[in-house]
Amino acid sequence: MNEQLKLENIREVLIRQEETIIFALIERAQFAINNIIYKPGGIPLSDFSGSFSDYLLYGTECNHAKVRRYLSPDEHPFFDNLPQPVLLSIDIDSPLMENSINLNDTIRKTYINNFLPYICEGGDDGQYGSSAVCDVNCLQSLSKRIHYGKFVAESKYLSDKEGYRKLIIAKAEDEIMEKLTNKIVEEKLLNRVLIKSRTYGKEPERMDQKYKVKPEFIKNIYEKWIIPLTKKVEVDYLLGRYRVSDVRNKN
Amino acid sequence: MNEQLKLENIREVLIRQEETIIFALIERAQFAINNIIYKPGGIPLSDFSGSFSDYLLYGTECNHAKVRRYLSPDEHPFFDNLPQPVLLSIDIDSPLMENSINLNDTIRKTYINNFLPYICEGGDDGQYGSSAVCDVNCLQSLSKRIHYGKFVAESKYLSDKEGYRKLIIAKAEDEIMEKLTNKIVEEKLLNRVLIKSRTYGKEPERMDQKYKVKPEFIKNIYEKWIIPLTKKVEVDYLLGRYRVSDVRNKN
Numbered sequence: 001m002n003e004q005l006k007l008e009n010i011r012e013v014l015i016r017q018e019e020t021i022i023f024a025l026i027e028r029a030q031f032a033i034n035n036i037i038y039k040p041g042g043i044p045l046s047d048f049s050g051s052f053s054d055y056l057l058y059g060t061e062c063n064h065a066k067v068r069r070y071l072s073p074d075e076h077p078f079f080d081n082l083p084q085p086v087l088l089s090i091d092i093d094s095p096l097m098e099n100s101i102n103l104n105d106t107i108r109k110t111y112i113n114n115f116l117p118y119i120c121e122g123g124d125d126g127q128y129g130s131s132a133v134c135d136v137n138c139l140q141s142l143s144k145r146i147h148y149g150k151f152v153a154e155s156k157y158l159s160d161k162e163g164y165r166k167l168i169i170a171k172a173e174d175e176i177m178e179k180l181t182n183k184i185v186e187e188k189l190l191n192r193v194l195i196k197s198r199t200y201g202k203e204p205e206r207m208d209q210k211y212k213v214k215p216e217f218i219k220n221i222y223e224k225w226i227i228p229l230t231k232k233v234e235v236d237y238l239l240g241r242y243r244v245s246d247v248r249n250k251n
Numbered sequence: 252m253n254e255q256l257k258l259e260n261i262r263e264v265l266i267r268q269e270e271t272i273i274f275a276l277i278e279r280a281q282f283a284i285n286n287i288i289y290k291p292g293g294i295p296l297s298d299f300s301g302s303f304s305d306y307l308l309y310g311t312e313c314n315h316a317k318v319r320r321y322l323s324p325d326e327h328p329f330f331d332n333l334p335q336p337v338l339l340s341i342d343i344d345s346p347l348m349e350n351s352i353n354l355n356d357t358i359r360k361t362y363i364n365n366f367l368p369y370i371c372e373g374g375d376d377g378q379y380g381s382s383a384v385c386d387v388n389c390l391q392s393l394s395k396r397i398h399y400g401k402f403v404a405e406s407k408y409l410s411d412k413e414g415y416r417k418l419i420i421a422k423a424e425d426e427i428m429e430k431l432t433n434k435i436v437e438e439k440l441l442n443r444v445l446i447k448s449r450t451y452g453k454e455p456e457r458m459d460q461k462y463k464v465k466p467e468f469i470k471n472i473y474e475k476w477i478i479p480l481t482k483k484v485e486v487d488y489l490l491g492r493y494r495v496s497d498v499r500n501k502n
Contacts, residue, residue: 015454016281019277019278019454020278023277023278026270027270027271043338044339045337046337046338052318055317056314056315056318059313059314059317062310062314063307063310063311063314064380066310067303067307067379067383069380072380086298086299087295087296128318129315129318129323132318137388195455195456196454196455196456199455200450203266203447204446204449204450205443205446205447
C-alpha cells in the first residue's frame with residue numbers, strides 16, 4: 001500500500017495538524033473579532049468586491065497557486081479563478097481517486113460564524129491586516145485537516161473493499177458513516193486536543209493568566225465541526241469512488 | 252506618553268511575540284532544510300530570478316503591501332519593489348521619529364544560515380511549498396520583533412532625554428548600548444523563552460518524544476541573534492533620532 005495511505009501514517013499527520021490548528025487559533029485570538037473585515041465591501045478595495053479577509057485569502061491563494069499548491073491532492077483552494085503555475089509542470093502522483101470534493105465554502109462560513117465569536121474578543125481593535133493574515137492560516141489549516149478525510153476514506157476502503165463496495169452501491173450513507181466511525185479513536189483525539197489546548201494556550205510562567213483560547217472551545221470545535229466535516233468528506237469521497245472507478249475498472 | 256511607547260506595554264508585546272516566533276519555528280521544523288529553495292534559480296520560475304523561498308515571500312509582501320501593511324511603523328518589508336495600496340489612503344500616526352532602518356537582509360541571511368540548520372532535519376523531503384510558507388511566517392515574525400527595537404529605543408529615550416542626547420551627540424555607540432541594556436530583563440527573557448520552548452515543543456501526552464525544536468536552541472537564537480539585532484535597531488534608531496529631529500526641533 002502507498003505509504004501515504006497507511007492508516008498509522010494518516011493518524012500521525014492528523015495528530016501533527018492539531019498543533020498547526022491550535023497555534024493558528026491562538027494567534028487569531030490576539031485580535032478582536034473585527035466583523036467589518038468579513039463583510040463584502042465593508043472595507044472598500046479598489047480592485048475587489050468581496051470582503052477584506054477574502055481579499056487577503058484570495059491574494060495568498062494566487063501566490064500559492066503559482067507554485068502549484070493546489071495540484072497537490074491534500075490541498076484545496078477557497079477560490080476557483082486562480083492563476084496558472086509558474087513552475088514546470090509535473091505529473092502529480094495521487095493515491096486518491098479522481099474527485100472534486102471541496103467543502104471550503106462550508107468551512108469558511110463555519111469559521112466566521114461559529115468559531116470566531118468564541119475565539120476572539122468582541123468589538124473592533126483596528127487590527128484588520130493582522131486578523132486577516134491569521135484567518136488565512138486558520139482557514140488553510142482547517143481545510144487541509146478536513147479534506148484529509150479523503151486519505152482516511154481511501155485507506156479504510158482499501159482495508160475492506162468488499163464491505164464498503166456493497167454499502168456504496170446501495171448508497172447507504174448512514175451505514176458508511178457508521179462503518180467509518182471509530183468512537184475510541186475520536187474520544188482519544190478529543191481528550192488529546194483538550195490537553196494540548198491547555199498546554200499551548202497559556203504562558204507556562206503565568207499560570208494565573210486566562211487561556212488565550214478556551215481549551216474546551218477548541219475541543220468543541222473538533223467535536224462539533226472538524227470531525228463531522230472530515231467524516232462528510234470521507235462519505236462523499238466513498239460515494240464518488242464507486243462512480244468514478246469501480247464501474248469502469250471493477251478494481 | 253503615547254500608549255504604544257509605555258515600556259510595560261512594549262514588554263507585553265514582546266512577550267506575546269515569543270509565542271508567535273516559537274510557534275512559527277516549530278511549524279518550519281516539520282520539514283527538511285530543503286536547501287534548494289534558498290538558491291536563486293535552484294527551482295526555475297518563469298517570472299522570477301530569485302530563490303523559491305523568496306518568490307513566496309515576495310508574493311506575500313505584494314499581497315500585504317496592497318492592504319497597507321508596510322505603512323505601519325512596526326512592519327518592514329524584505330523587498331522594496333512592492334505595489335501601491337488598494338485601500339483608501341490614511342495618515343498613519345506613528346509615535347516614532349522618521350527613519351529608514353531595515354535589518355531584513357541580515358535577518359534573512361541569519362535565518363537561512365544560522366537558524367535553519369539547527370531547526371530542520373538535513374536533506375530534502377520535497378516539501379518546498381510548505382517549507383517556504385513557513386519561512387514567510389518565521390521571517391515576518393522575526394522582523395517584527397527585531398524592528399520593535401525602535402519602540403523600545405523611543406520609549407527609553409523619552410524617559411531620559413538628556414542622558415541619551417549627550418551620548419547621541421558624542422556618537423558614543425558603546426555607551427548608548429550599555430545604557431539601553433537591562434541584564435536582568437534579558438536573563439528573565441531567556442529563561443522564559445526556554446520554558447516556553449519546552450512547553451510548546453513537545454506534545455503533552457507524548458513526553459517521551461523528542462522536541463520539535465530543541466528548546467536550548469531557541470533560547471540560543473534569542474541570545475545570539477534576536478536580542479543583539481534588536482539592540483542594534485535601538486542604537487541605530489537613537490543615532491538617527493538626533494540627526495532627524497533634535498537638531499531641527501530641540502525637543
